[in-house]
Amino acid sequence: MQEFTRSIATEMRAKSEDHARNYMSAVAGLTIWTVNIACLPLERSSVLSGHNIDAYIRRGVKDLSPVTLRNLRSRLLRVSAELVDYNPRRRDAGKKSRYENFVPYAPKELTRFRNQGSTRSTAVRRHNWMTLLALGAGCGLNTTEIVLLPTSAVQSTGDGVRVTVAGKRPRMVVCLAAWEEDLRQLVSSPHAEHFLFSKAERPTYPNAYVTRFLSTVANDGAAFQVERLRSTWIVNHIDAGTPVFALMHALGVKSLSTLERLEQYAAAPGDDVLTAAFRGARS
Structure with a gap:
């Protein structure tokens, strides 16, 4: 993955005025998430696809402000445009994200x-x-x-x-x-x-x-x-441990995508809680 990332950064340095290190950091995070979490092949067409970039921004990046997320997404899409013939008019290019519209209220x-x-x-x-x-x-x-x-x-x-x-x-x-x-x-x-x-x-x-x-x-x-x-209502229920399928029914949704985009805002249960939950499941 290191060589994959370095080659992309090197090519982008020749095409853009931005320092190669900026692209190196952005692409490295995307590449690691794509291979280790999304389980996609280490290929430019997979790593730099519009859908994959949007999925990474939604689910793979933690603790960044909405502005920083938008900047990171723009930088990655710029790489995609240069190296894999990214076309913003294609349906798989990825839509403009609206992260600020989904952030729960304190x-x-x-x-x-x-x-x-x-x-x-x-x-x-x-x-x-x-x-x-x-x-x-x-x-x-x-x-x-x-x-x-x-x-x-x-x-x-x-x-x-x-x-x-x-x-x-x-x-x-x-x-x-x-x-x-x-x-x-x-x-x-x-x-x-x-x-x-x-x-x-x-x-x-x-x-x-x-x-x-x-x-x-x-x-x-x-x-x-x-x-x-x-x-805010969704995250409150996630934190309270409301059963997932009951929550989906109360929301009127049939897929997990609504819950997935809010994962980063939910409280992470401790190891002891997770261990007890997995051990206690009925076999």
Whole structure:
């Protein structure tokens, strides 16, 4: 692998003004991950493919900021463009990553958003702000599901609050205990007559509408992103040890890709926990 990496860095030095060492470091990490983790052959067509580079950035790089990740990805794609005829218009070129859209929120950030909710300019804005926050961070719903959720879909019982999601991914979601009281108050609000998210008519494009709503209502403050609230909910469940397939069902997904992109944000269990789990599995 060392010779493979050195040859790429040497060729790039002749093609680019960047120092060869910059490429050496970037390609070395990609190469090691490709061979040892992804189990792909040590060939340029495999190592430097757009799909492989994106997979490496998503799952193989830890503890880097979103800006650093974007720079690393750009550098690797530049190598691919020069050495393996990378074509950005090809379907396998890899899509532009949106890492910042999936980073979970810290507890103090959620607290700040809660506090912001009580200071919005109108009662309806306060209600809708908290509806997005409670259903995103408390139930893991996406924007469209929140906007289209009937008030009757939220049921409160003695053992918690359950949300029944219809549409393309029908399922039942149990709300996190920390958000139960918020949902109970929202359901009893006069603004939640038919739908929990209050609006005379359902918007044709829910995502665009909610983005504009949050930008306007934030009033130059920090607005949250529903997708990041959903990520926060997912990571909370991963850290709590919620069974993977039960979590996938609650999310309405059929593949592990949604969980894989959040692996770097989940708490790593200790060796003793892992040992006990693997030893205790029923044979």
